Amino acid sequence: xxxxxxxxxxxxxxxxxxxxxxxxxxxxxxxxxxxxxxxxxxxxxxxxxxxxxxxxxxxxxxxxxxxxxxxxxxxxxxxxxxxxxxxxxxxxxxxxxxxxxxxxxxxxxxxxxxxxxxxxxxxxxxxxxxxxxxxxxxxxxxxxxxxxxxxxxxxxxxxxxxxxxxxxx
Amino acid sequence: xxxxxxxxxxxxxxxxxxxxxxxxxxxxxxxxxxxxxxxxxxxxxxxxxxxxxxxxxxxxxxxxxxxxxxxxxxxxxxxxxxxxxxxxxxxxxxxxxxxxx
Numbered sequence: 001x002x003x004x005x006x007x008x009x010x011x012x013x014x015x016x017x018x019x020x021x022x023x024x025x026x027x028x029x030x031x032x033x034x035x036x037x038x039x040x041x042x043x044x045x046x047x048x049x050x051x052x053x054x055x056x057x058x059x060x061x062x063x064x065x066x067x068x069x070x071x072x073x074x075x076x077x078x079x080x081x082x083x084x085x086x087x088x089x090x091x092x093x094x095x096x097x098x099x100x101x102x103x104x105x106x107x108x109x110x111x112x113x114x115x116x117x118x119x120x121x122x123x124x125x126x127x128x129x130x131x132x133x134x135x136x137x138x139x140x141x142x143x144x145x146x147x148x149x150x151x152x153x154x155x156x157x158x159x160x161x162x163x164x165x166x167x168x169x
Numbered sequence: 170x171x172x173x174x175x176x177x178x179x180x181x182x183x184x185x186x187x188x189x190x191x192x193x194x195x196x197x198x199x200x201x202x203x204x205x206x207x208x209x210x211x212x213x214x215x216x217x218x219x220x221x222x223x224x225x226x227x228x229x230x231x232x233x234x235x236x237x238x239x240x241x242x243x244x245x246x247x248x249x250x251x252x253x254x255x256x257x258x259x260x261x262x263x264x265x266x267x268x269x270x
Contacts, residue, residue, distance in 0.1 A: 052227040054218040055268065060252040084189050090250060113251035114189035139252065158227075 043068045053132055053156065060091075061134035061154060069131050077123040077155050079167065080107060084114030088164045092123050094133070094153040106152030108139040121168050125157070132156040176207050176239035178261070186255030192248065195257060199235050199246060208235040208244070217245065217258075217268045236263065 045051025046065040051058065058064045077092040080103040097103045103117045125131065136150035186192050202208035211234045218229040233246040241263040249255030260266065 050220070052220040052222075052225070054229040056247070056253045056256065057250075085251070091252065108252065110187075110251070112188035112190070113249075115251060136252070 082118030083116035108150030
């Protein structure tokens with residue numbers, strides 16, 4: 001639980017401009033170096049350069065690597081929910097979701113977590129919001145007998161920094 | 170006659186919470202312990218992770234702390250927010266320590 005979040009982007013140096021989107025095929029945009037400030041003002045965090053997200057959250061990104069970005073325009077993301085997963089939550093995706101198996105595979109949604117992936121809602125996030133972006137980490141299923149590869153676009157916005165009114169529009 | 174309060178702390182361990190069912194089971198366990206008067210729900214006064222870079226700071230807290238009235242053991246309970254797992258940490262001497270990363 002994040003209790004005290006600082007104002008968004010209070011220390012990232014340089015101008016913040018729109019960044020190249022992380023590629024869906026899993027390759028980082030050219031010119032990015034882990035632990036460095038990207039050309040576009042984004043900041044990449046990884047196990048060798050730990051960032052603001054606590055370890056349990058960081059590890060949900062592939063390679064525990066994620067990028068801090070500040071949105072330069074209102075942006076629509078997609079949240080998959082159902083069952084024990086509610087419409088409002090910290091996790092979403094930049095890629096439009098179909099729900100069901102497509103989302104379970106791409107976002108590595110383990111059935112035992114209770115997210116039935118029955119529904120998809122748009123999340124309209126306003127300009128200026130700080131997001132943490134990467135790719136969904138693979139997850140083991142059936143006690144290690146199988147694996148969901150993940151690899152889909154994954155966005156995390158801490159609860160203290162989002163507004164429930166963004167969801168469902 | 171004073172009845173000595175007995176606890177089950179020695180029989181329980183730290184846990185990584187990777188399923189919704191396990192989360193429910195552990196949550197009910199702690200709630201039952203509080204109802205039976207063995208544990209108390211105590212205020213959380215220390216974070217488990219603090220990150221700071223210049224003026225920017227993020228501070229992460231667990232969801233619950235429980236203190237055993239019998240043996241003094243402190244339990245930290247962080248709810249899962251899947252895909253992020255939850256966690257239970259145990260401090261038998263009652264002295265809290267951050268996660269150290």
